[in-house]
Amino acid sequence: MEINRRSFLQATALTGGGILLSLYPETQAKAQFGPPAKLSPSAFVKIHPDGKVTLMARSPEVGQGAKTMMPMLIAEELDVDWKSVKVEQSDFDPKYGFQFAGGSFGTPGSWEPLRRVGATMRYLLVIAAAQEWVVPTTECFTASGRVFHRPTNKSLGYGELAAKTSALPLPDPKAVPFKDPKDYKIIGRSTAGVDVTQITTGKPIFGIDVTLPNMLYAAYHKCPVFGGKVVSANLEEIKKMYGVRHAFVVEVPDIMGNILPSDPGLESGIAIVADNWWAAQSARKKLNVVWNEGRWANQNSEDFAKRALEMSTQTPARTVKVDGDIDTALQGASKTVEGKYVYPFISHATLEPQNCTAHFKDGKIEIWSTSQVPGSGRSMVAKQLGIPESAVTLYMLRAGGGFGRRLTNDYMVEAAYIAKQVGVPVKLIWSREDDMAHDYYRPGGFQFLKAGLDASGKVVAWRNHYVTYGDGNRYADAADMRPNEFPQRFIANFGLYSSVLPLGIRTGYLRAPGSNAFAFVIQSFIDELAHAAGKDPLAFRLEMLANPAFPSPPGANNPFAGNLDVKRVQGVLELVAEKAGWGKRVLPKGTGMGIAFHFSHSGYFAEVAEVSVSAQKGVKVHKVWVAGDIGSHIINPIAAENMVQGSVVDGLSELMSQEITLKSGRVVQTNYHQHKMARMSQSPARIEVHFLTSENAPTGLGEPALPPILPAIANAIFAATGERIREIPFSKSGYTLE
């Protein structure tokens, strides 16, 4: 994203002699962020008379490090010392342009515009100093928050120039020069998170910590079957319980269709509002509710699996992509391989449960939220309450994890609705059990694969019948597979087909959506093909990449086109192989190494896992090597390494032990003991992270490091044991984490 012709910058004076630099974005980068923001000025940079600088962090902070990284971009081009910078979290306001955390979009969406914010301010400060000294700007330079005049060595601090700068006309943003990257002092330097001290001293900075005068606490009890509605409940009894102030039924219209709509907003339930949350939650346990469970009360995971298997033998409902003639190629193949791959629904399970605080008064509402997409939350609240969006004020609080869960705003609408009923500030908190029972789950899926090899071991045919969830031509949210998903283009005869099952639970975007499951399937099956061909798994992949069946489509280097750039895949594969000593180490019996790569969210990652498996199927991941290419700069290396290491641990949990199942329309798993994440002792002792820099603008890191770890470990388990596991989680096949 660039600041385009219709975007411009404006400086205005601050009281006290400071200056405020504003960015007016007229167009949004992506349609997914909703309609273009309404124009109004926004402050990103404040230079105070004493030279201190305040930079606004505009995006939600959910642990991805945006609150530190985005201001680093501004500070670099502004040419100030990081220690003179104070970062403030902005509120939600269209004047800031996109305020969104998701899709690994923070970096590519900020790299150009936020550096330009800093560069423009520096440009103006130099003009102001040159005018002051009556010298040409070409004789001036900046460093550490000062403008210097080279011939005389005179200097003025930014704070001293701020008032004068505010009176200057703005330059054409395109005319503003950027720094030479070799002069970077902040970009590329490890910078501790701006909130770390707040976190380690227990300051109330998270959404769930919001405390307001006269605030009450709410629990919201929904039907365990999605779409179920309250018929009656013992509310009079509940109202008499300790601490309870209000208890009422929330009624909503029926949900129609064969899949649930994304982010439908309010669902039927019972609100209990009390003096503290435990009181609300305790009263809730005494609830006696008669539900109309609706049409989804008979769905079971076992039935989905049975139905998917039946569908696999039938003609697929849809053709997603076909190249060549698969049937003929399979008939002519000297060897065919088949694999049925299965993966479950899983929950986001952010450690901070969903919560939201709201205060409705005089037709207006204030909301304190951890939403990853506050803008759509604001619209939904306005619609639900029948008030204009301008009557909704939204404050953005640090979130205890996002992973895509907070891309929906169900809890925000619930809090707003309850707040309007009770008239005082209300903090709604979901219990962990609520969170697990009412998530937007990563959609499960079934992939029925068949491939053919020729006599030389080359893949000549690949057929995938993908069975997932949806309604007619519509996939459930996050269940679609792109037609250009690898290995399309690298196999002459290729077919991707799909069929869908109706589904009465909500699905949504979990970190590296699609990819978090597809990489496991594709890279495991490619491993099967490598072994069938009698070839080394790394060499087999490199051969495939070196011999595409079709040329690269236009736009391969456009980070948003979704077309894989072969050179970048080769780069990370070769780097990770070198670092891991692939094929060069003798491993003890019961130990194996696995390799995999994946391209998603504009990032290229290849990973190697070294794993041992005990006779009792205990899996120990000893070490993981990661090589990534996310462009020309790693903006904050210490945070980038952390993010990649966390992705590995996250993927390990998904592979080994996480699963959401349905019985009689209800989610079976209730808490972390049944939807397990790896603990410290079960995590790899070492995770080496290497970045390959390439001549591409930097892209995001929240997602692309995760997908390859699942197949890398799966392939290592195969190397260690000879057993190919095609169903996630591996706990279903008797494997446990050690």
Added chain:
Amino acid sequence: MQFKITVNGKATNVDVPEDMPLLWVLRDVLHLNGTKYGCGIGQCGACMVHVNGRPARSCLTSISSAANAKVVTIEGLSIDGSHPLQVAWKDVDVPQCGYCQAGQIMSAAALLATNVNPTDKDIDNALDGNLCRCGTYLRIRHAVHAAAKIKRESTKKTAPKTTSSGSKKRQ
């Protein structure tokens, strides 16, 4: 019911039901929100505090069982964020989302109180009850070692005559 507890050195009376968990007394009655709710069933450790010097999950500790006890929460670990763990957490830049970190630090503080030279295994044992959804375990382990080192060095400075029996160097 009335209960007396001492939280971070300050004696307080609270009037709450006897089965109310300490977690919710801290958060919703005393408004000390540094201690976190994650699961409510003793799985995640986000609610870890010290009760009479021992690590305890405040979600499973009723106020009646903590009556008259000395409770330390993350807010009371140090006056100014200078506890070796707080220093090390910043140096190592441990957190991602940060939600679990108060609990991690409280578990680690209980470990360092009795063991200033922990092995990886000691750390795993002490912190395996604390989940990190972001997967910062490598950083946490590293920071606990770093904090232990800070603690050993400050102990040496303040008590130079102490003999260092069995202080094998690690890492």
